[in-house]
Amino acid sequence: MGSLNLPELVVIDLSNEGLKAGSSSWSSACKDIRQALENHGCFIALYDKISPQLHRSIFQAADQLFDLPTEVKVQNINEKPYHGYVGQMPIVPLHEGLGIDYATTLEGAQSFTKLMWPDGNDSFCETAMSFAKTVADIEKIAVRLLFESYGVQKYTDSHVEATTYLLRFLKYRAPEEGESNNAFPSHTDKSFFTVLHQNHISGLEVRARNGEWINVVFPPSSFVVMAGDACQAWSNNRVLSPNHKVSLDKNGKETRYTMAQFSFLSKMVEVPEELVDDEHPLQFKPFAHVDLLNFYATDHGRRSQNILKDFCGV
Numbered sequence: 467m468g469s470l471n472l473p474e475l476v477v478i479d480l481s482n483e484g485l486k487a488g489s490s491s492w493s494s495a496c497k498d499i500r501q502a503l504e505n506h507g508c509f510i511a512l513y514d515k516i517s518p519q520l521h522r523s524i525f526q527a528a529d530q531l532f533d534l535p536t537e538v539k540v541q542n543i544n545e546k547p548y549h550g551y552v553g554q555m556p557i558v559p560l561h562e563g564l565g566i567d568y569a570t571t572l573e574g575a576q577s578f579t580k581l582m583w584p585d586g587n588d589s590f591c592e593t594a595m596s597f598a599k600t601v602a603d604i605e606k607i608a609v610r611l612l613f614e615s616y617g618v619q620k621y622t623d624s625h626v627e628a629t630t631y632l633l634r635f636l637k638y639r640a641p642e643e644g645e646s647n648n649a650f651p652s653h654t655d656k657s658f659f660t661v662l663h664q665n666h667i668s669g670l671e672v673r674a675r676n677g678e679w680i681n682v683v684f685p686p687s688s689f690v691v692m693a694g695d696a697c698q699a700w701s702n703n704r705v706l707s708p709n710h711k712v713s714l715d716k717n718g719k720e721t722r723y724t725m726a727q728f729s730f731l732s733k734m735v736e737v738p739e740e741l742v743d744d745e746h747p748l749q750f751k752p753f754a755h756v757d758l759l760n761f762y763a764t765d766h767g768r769r770s771q772n773i774l775k776d777f778c779g780v
């Protein structure tokens with residue numbers, strides 16, 4: 467009996483129809499999102515504004531991008547850690563990734579496209595930007611719901627205005643015979659939120675607050691919204707930034723693609739005073755988001771078992 471009872475993530479409908487501001491569906495979504503983020507650090511979001519056409523074109527765009535010669539892809543360099551090209555790494559041989567910084571802006575999308583296709587590739591640029599904007603809308607709804615669930619909605623607008631987005635194209639080739647199926651090691655994200663959209667190949671596993679690993683099976687038309695370390699810090703340790711990893715089916719033959727959009731703050735990350743009281747004393751000092759990434763890029767940061775405590779603990 468127990469083995470059939472697999473743990474699952476909460477599903478929340480963020481589509482317009484399912485969610486009218488001020489309605490009872492809005493308040494129940496507030497409750498659900500808070501509970502999901504406190505217990506699992508993530509949830510599955512349904513969102514009807516992503517058309518089947520956009521879903522198809524973003525994965526075609528991914529194919530086109532990864533087909534470029536490695537010497538072109540390695541030009542995707544960013545001074546911010548973990549923002550640029552990753553590939554041909556012996557510790558993660560199945561994995562390759564590239565990132566578009568400021569992906570929701572025309573400048574961000576265009577400068578990445580020009581670097582990869584000096585002669586231009588308008589359809590890639592349009593698809594990537596349109597996908598990034600749709601995913602940013604999902605992230606903003608999640609922020610609104612979460613802030614309201616803690617009664618701190620007065621901070622939502624300034625938070626949203628200071629948010630920038632990094633869109634990463636991630637590829638995991640199927641393991642060859644005898645090769646490990648560990649495609650990406652366990653980690654927490656350094657973002658505020660991460661929104662994931664995958665093709666038809668699953669592989670994501672998330673560790674819930676109770677220590678249980680959850681195999682995340684989500685339909686290709688849906689998204690996983692996950693809290694990062696910055697969100698955990700902002701919430702004064704209420705929200706969980708969950709450990710997660712990618713393991714592929716040992717016998718699988720197909721390539722897994724994930725689109726991962728990370729949100730970052732260009733203003734200080736700080737705990738709202740409303741989230742500090744006798745029961746919840748302040749746990750973290752305010753910090754610049756990019757400094758969390760820079761800390762993670764040091765030996766001390768990478769080895770840390772409790773990065774927030776080591777980086778900004780009070």
Ligand SMILES: O=C(O)CCC(=O)C(=O)O
Binds near residue numbers: 650670712
């Ligand atoms: O591919 C996935 O589903 C997860 C990717 C991930 O965790 C990351 O890039 O931080």
Ligand SMILES: [Fe+2]
Binds near residue numbers: 653654710
């Ligand atoms: Fe991650």
